[in-house]
Amino acid sequence: MSLILENIDHVVNGATHIEGINLELAPGSFNVLLGRTLAGKTTLMRLMAGLEAPTRGRILMDGEDVTGVSVRRRNVSMVYQQFINYPALNVYENIASPLRLAKVSVGEIDRRVRETAEMLHIEHFLDRYPLELSGGQQQRTAMGRALVKDADVILFDEPLVNLDYKLREELREELNTLFGQRNCIAVYATTEPGEALALGGNTAVLHEGRLLQYGRTEDVYHRPRDIQTAEMFSEPPINIVRGNISGSEVSFDNRIRFPVNDDLRSLPPGEYRFGVRASHITLERRATDDIEVEMKVDIAEISGSETFLHVHNDLFHMTVLLEGVHEFDPDDPVALYFPTHKVYAFDRQGAVVHIPTHLGGM
Amino acid sequence: MTDSMPHTPTAVRQRAAAADASRRRKSRSAPLRWRPKMLMGLYLLFVLLPIYWLLNMSFQSNTEILGGLTLWPKDFTFEHYGKIFTTSTWYMGYLNSIAYVVMNMFISILVALPAAYAFSRYKFIGDKHLFFWLLTNLMAPPAVFLLPYFQLYYTVGLFDTHIAVALAHCLFNIPLAIWILEGFMSGVPKEIDETAFIDGYSFPKFFIKIFIPMISSGIGVTLFFLFMFSWVELLLASTLTSTGAQPIASVMTSTSTASGIDWGTLAAAGVLTILPGILVVYFVRNHIAKGFALGRT
Numbered sequence: 105m106s107l108i109l110e111n112i113d114h115v116v117n118g119a120t121h122i123e124g125i126n127l128e129l130a131p132g133s134f135n136v137l138l139g140r141t142l143a144g145k146t147t148l149m150r151l152m153a154g155l156e157a158p159t160r161g162r163i164l165m166d167g168e169d170v171t172g173v174s175v176r177r178r179n180v181s182m183v184y185q186q187f188i189n190y191p192a193l194n195v196y197e198n199i200a201s202p203l204r205l206a207k208v209s210v211g212e213i214d215r216r217v218r219e220t221a222e223m224l225h226i227e228h229f230l231d232r233y234p235l236e237l238s239g240g241q242q243q244r245t246a247m248g249r250a251l252v253k254d255a256d257v258i259l260f261d262e263p264l265v266n267l268d269y270k271l272r273e274e275l276r277e278e279l280n281t282l283f284g285q286r287n288c289i290a291v292y293a294t295t296e297p298g299e300a301l302a303l304g305g306n307t308a309v310l311h312e313g314r315l316l317q318y319g320r321t322e323d324v325y326h327r328p329r330d331i332q333t334a335e336m337f338s339e340p341p342i343n344i345v346r347g348n349i350s351g352s353e354v355s356f357d358n359r360i361r362f363p364v365n366d367d368l369r370s371l372p373p374g375e376y377r378f379g380v381r382a383s384h385i386t387l388e389r390r391a392t393d394d395i396e397v398e399m400k401v402d403i404a405e406i407s408g409s410e411t412f413l414h415v416h417n418d419l420f421h422m423t424v425l426l427e428g429v430h431e432f433d434p435d436d437p438v439a440l441y442f443p444t445h446k447v448y449a450f451d452r453q454g455a456v457v458h459i460p461t462h463l464g465g466m
Numbered sequence: 467m468t469d470s471m472p473h474t475p476t477a478v479r480q481r482a483a484a485a486d487a488s489r490r491r492k493s494r495s496a497p498l499r500w501r502p503k504m505l506m507g508l509y510l511l512f513v514l515l516p517i518y519w520l521l522n523m524s525f526q527s528n529t530e531i532l533g534g535l536t537l538w539p540k541d542f543t544f545e546h547y548g549k550i551f552t553t554s555t556w557y558m559g560y561l562n563s564i565a566y567v568v569m570n571m572f573i574s575i576l577v578a579l580p581a582a583y584a585f586s587r588y589k590f591i592g593d594k595h596l597f598f599w600l601l602t603n604l605m606a607p608p609a610v611f612l613l614p615y616f617q618l619y620y621t622v623g624l625f626d627t628h629i630a631v632a633l634a635h636c637l638f639n640i641p642l643a644i645w646i647l648e649g650f651m652s653g654v655p656k657e658i659d660e661t662a663f664i665d666g667y668s669f670p671k672f673f674i675k676i677f678i679p680m681i682s683s684g685i686g687v688t689l690f691f692l693f694m695f696s697w698v699e700l701l702l703a704s705t706l707t708s709t710g711a712q713p714i715a716s717v718m719t720s721t722s723t724a725s726g727i728d729w730g731t732l733a734a735a736g737v738l739t740i741l742p743g744i745l746v747v748y749f750v751r752n753h754i755a756k757g758f759a760l761g762r763t
Contacts, residue, residue, distance in 0.1 A: 153664065155664075175660070175663050175664055176663055176666055176667075180664060181664055181665075182660070182661065182664050184657045184661070186655060188655065188657045188658055188661050190658070190662075191680055192675075192676065192680060193676075201667075202665040202666060205665060205667060205671075246661075249661075253665075
C-alpha cells in the first residue's frame, strides 16, 4: 500500500492552505509531518483521509486515484488532538465499532478488541465509559479504535499534545513498537522537532502550506536543504549569523574572526549566513578550534531539565541550549564557545552550501 | 506596574483590619442574619398564595367559596374532582389537550433534529439569515395567523381535529426547537462526526447511535419547552376546534351555566392543568438552566 500526493493545492475561501505538495509515502513507513501551527499539517492529513477533497491535484493509493472517494470507502483511521470517543458507548464498544460496521464475526471482534486493548494497557477499563477515564486512557481508547481495524493509512494529528509530559514519553515509545509490527502507512503530525527525532522514520517539514523537505528523519535533521528547514527542525531554532569568508579567514560581522578550517575551505569567498545549533554552543572549551565569544545574558529560561540561555552582544542575538538547570541573572557576562567544525553555511538565497562533516549529537 | 497593585504591606494590613471589623459587626447583630431568610419566605408566600388559593377552592363546596373568607376548606370535598373525572366534556378536554401537545412535540422534534444538524454543521447560502428568520417566527403573535389557519383548515377539512392544532403550534415550536437543538449540537465537536465516518458509519446510523445519545439532555430540554408552549397556548387551540378536539382551557371558559359559575369545578380543573407542567419540570429540572442558555455554555 503506497500513498502518493501529486501537485496538491488546497484553497479555502480564497486562502491557500496547501500549495504544490508532492509526497510519496512508501508502504509500511512511519512518517512525521513537522511544522508550526498553521503550517498545514492538519489540512494535509484531512486530504489524505478524504475528509476534504483537494482543490487541485491527485491522491493515489496503491496506484489507484482516490481523490474524490469519500472517507467511508477508504480504509483509513485517524486520531485527533482532542480525545474523540463515542461517549454513549463503553471502551469495548468504542474499540469494536469499526469492526462491527465491517461485519466481522463476534468471536473475531472479541479477540481483536482484547488484543488491541492489551497492547495499549487499557484492558481493565473495557467496561467503563470514555468520560470516566483519564485523558491518557481516553486517548488510548481513541488509538485503539484507530489501530484495531488494520487500516491502510493511520493518521495521528498531534495526538499527545494534550497529555502530560510523562505520559507523552510513554505513549510515544509504545507507538514506536506498535508500528514496528504493522504494514500500514502511519502519518504523525507534530510541532515539536524533538518528538520527530524520537519517533524516527521519515520526516516531512512543512511551512505555510509548502513542503520544505522530505526524507529520513535523521537526514532531514542533519542535512537541511535550506535555512527555513533548519529553523523549523530545531528547538530552540538554529542560530543564524551573517558572515564572510575571505581567503583564509571567516568573520562574523567583521568582528569575530577565525581561520578557515578544513570543512569550510571548499567554499568560495563571499557573503554567507552561518548556522550554529543552540546545543552545539557550550560554556567550556571542548575542542581546540572552538572560538570564544563574550556575550551578555538576556534571560535564562528553564524548561524541564534543560536551560535555554538567550544571550546577545552588540552584533547579534543567540540562544544556547544547556543541559541541566543553570541560573543566570540578566546582563551577566558569559563566555561561550563556538565549535567552528559544526557550522552550517547558507548562501544568500538561504540554500545550504555547507554541511558539517562531524555530525552526531543533537 | 506596582501602582496598579495594592499589594503593599500597608494595604494588606488595612484590608485585614476592615475584614475583622465587619466580622465583629455581624456577630453583634444576630437578627440581621435572619433578614435574607425572612425576605425569601415573604417572597415565596406571595408567589405561592394564588396557587394555594386555587387548591383551597378546589376542595371547598361552592357555598363555602361564595360564603366568606376561609383560609382552609372547612367542609373538605372531592366532589369537584369527581365531576371532572366522570363528565366526558371535562375529561375529554384533558385528553384532547394531551393529544395535540404530544403530536406537536413529536412532529416538531422530528423536523427540528435534521434542521438543527444542518445549521450546526454545514455552511450554505443564507444559513445565518435563515437561522435568524426562524427566530422572527417566534416574534409574530399567533393571532396574526389565526384567520389564514382557520380558513385553510376549514376548507381542507382539518377543522376541529387534533392534528390541526398540532400543526398550527409547529409555527412557533419548530423554530424554537431548532434554535435550542442547534446550541446543543454545536457543543459536540465536529471530529466526532468525522471519526464516525472514518470508522464506516452511515449517516443515519451515526445520527441515531452516536449523535442523539450525545445530545439527549438537549432533546429532553427541547421537549419540555415544546410541551410548555403548546400546553399554554389557548388562542389557536380554541379557535381551530369546536367540540371534537376542544382543549381543556377552552372547556374551562365555558363553565357558566344557568345556575351561575361552578367555581369549585373550575378550581379543580385549574389544579389538574398545572399538574402535567409540574411533572415535566420535575423530570428535566437538572438540565433546565442549560436549556434556557439554549445549550450555549
